[in-house]
Amino acid sequence: MQSGKVSIEWLLFVAVGITFGAVLALWYLADSGLNREYDVPRAAFTMPSGPEVVAEGERLAQVRGCFWCHGPQLEGQKYFAEHQRGLIVVAPDLTRKIREYTPAEFARTVRNGVRPDNTSLQPAMPSFAFYNMSDADMGAIMAYIKSLPEQQGLEGEFRLLPLGWWRWVAGELPPNVAELIDHDAPRPDPAVDGAPVARGRYLAESICTECHSDGGRIRVPGSPDLIVASAYNRADFFRLMREGITVGERDIDYHMVDASKYRYTYLYDDEVDALYAYFRSLASAPVDVAQNIR
Numbered sequence: 001m002q003s004g005k006v007s008i009e010w011l012l013f014v015a016v017g018i019t020f021g022a023v024l025a026l027w028y029l030a031d032s033g034l035n036r037e038y039d040v041p042r043a044a045f046t047m048p049s050g051p052e053v054v055a056e057g058e059r060l061a062q063v064r065g066c067f068w069c070h071g072p073q074l075e076g077q078k079y080f081a082e083h084q085r086g087l088i089v090v091a092p093d094l095t096r097k098i099r100e101y102t103p104a105e106f107a108r109t110v111r112n113g114v115r116p117d118n119t120s121l122q123p124a125m126p127s128f129a130f131y132n133m134s135d136a137d138m139g140a141i142m143a144y145i146k147s148l149p150e151q152q153g154l155e156g157e158f159r160l161l162p163l164g165w166w167r168w169v170a171g172e173l174p175p176n177v178a179e180l181i182d183h184d185a186p187r188p189d190p191a192v193d194g195a196p197v198a199r200g201r202y203l204a205e206s207i208c209t210e211c212h213s214d215g216g217r218i219r220v221p222g223s224p225d226l227i228v229a230s231a232y233n234r235a236d237f238f239r240l241m242r243e244g245i246t247v248g249e250r251d252i253d254y255h256m257v258d259a260s261k262y263r264y265t266y267l268y269d270d271e272v273d274a275l276y277a278y279f280r281s282l283a284s285a286p287v288d289v290a291q292n293i294r
């Protein structure tokens with residue numbers, strides 16, 4: 001009797017110990033992965049100023065969706081839902097970050113996804129697309145944010161709850177955004193001979209890749225290879241970029257519709273033309289459209 005009771009208690013004790021140890025190991029693995037440091041050089045960065053730069057910066061911030069995720073005054077926003085499947089993700093108040101960080105730190109955070117303390121952002125912040133942004137565009141966006149009144153908005157947060165630790169360790173979550181970026185790759189040059197194809201490539205790689213990029217980067221499910229755009233005629237492409245309406249007026253995912261209506265209406269006509277020229281240049285062979293779209 002007596003000895004049987006003791007061994008049940010002992011078993012319980014061992015079971016609790018193992019569970020506790022496993023949870024601790026999960027936490028440790030997730031936490032050390034999340035807080036890994038990245039040694040990306042802080043390139044010197046001079047922030048431009050002046051009313052024209054600020055106005056252009058606002059337009060570029062619209063086009064690149066900063067408001068969509070960071071809130072209408074860039075005051076910060078809870079991103080997706082709280083506690084969603086083991087994650088809490090909050091896009092921070094940028095009007096404070098622009099004051100807290102030096103220009104070099106701010107630019108590195110946005111384009112390399114590495115905070116001043118060398119930890120990485122998560123790919124909910126699309127630095128893998130913004131990596132391709134030129135100094136001029138990055139600087140204009142920063143000048144615009146600096147011109148906004150300072151808010152008492154939200155601190156940024158990317159926190160894993162126990163289910164999230166498990167999802168992280170199981171590889172169900174995307175890796176730190178700094179790992180998705182080749183920090184030595186040359187940025188596409190928007191000004192190669194002023195040619196529309198180069199300009200279009202620059203725009204596509206620093207804007208559309210947020211959802212359409214390939215090679216293991218983050219991709220909104222269903223976003224097709226952009227070569228499909230080369231099968232559009234110019235008028236239809238403009239309609240897609242301005243109104244989110246596809247050829248054949250198919251019902252499509254709201255991400256694309258909203259990006260067109262609320263972001264790409266800020267693109268100039270010659271920028272839409274440049275994008276179109278770039279996509280056309282990709283199609284060296286005839287495109288099987290039916291294979292690319294759902």
Ligand code: HEC
Pocket residue numbers: 061064065066067068069070079089090091092094097106109110115116120121122123124125126130141156157158
């Ligand atoms: C698709 C949503 C999304 C878009 C678009 C977006 N952000 Fe973010 N951003 C986030 C999220 C979420 C975080 C928090 C990520 C984290 O802490 O891991 C973040 C973090 C940041 C940070 C890091 C602050 C810090 O140190 O913690 C900066 C700076 C930033 N964003 C600037 C920008 C700018 C500038 C733009 C527009 C060019 C932009 N973001 C567009 C979602 C977005």
Ligand code: HEC
Pocket residue numbers: 204207208209210211212220221222223224226228229240246247251252253255256259264275293294
């Ligand atoms: C916020 C995410 C997001 C961004 C940013 C985005 N797209 Fe899309 N796009 C999508 C999704 C999702 C679909 C798939 C829609 C569907 O088929 O339901 C799509 C579909 C498309 C299509 C196919 C339309 C068709 O005929 O089916 C084209 C072309 C396209 N996008 C072009 C662009 C271009 C050009 C840019 C940049 C200027 C861009 N997208 C930026 C999410 C995005």
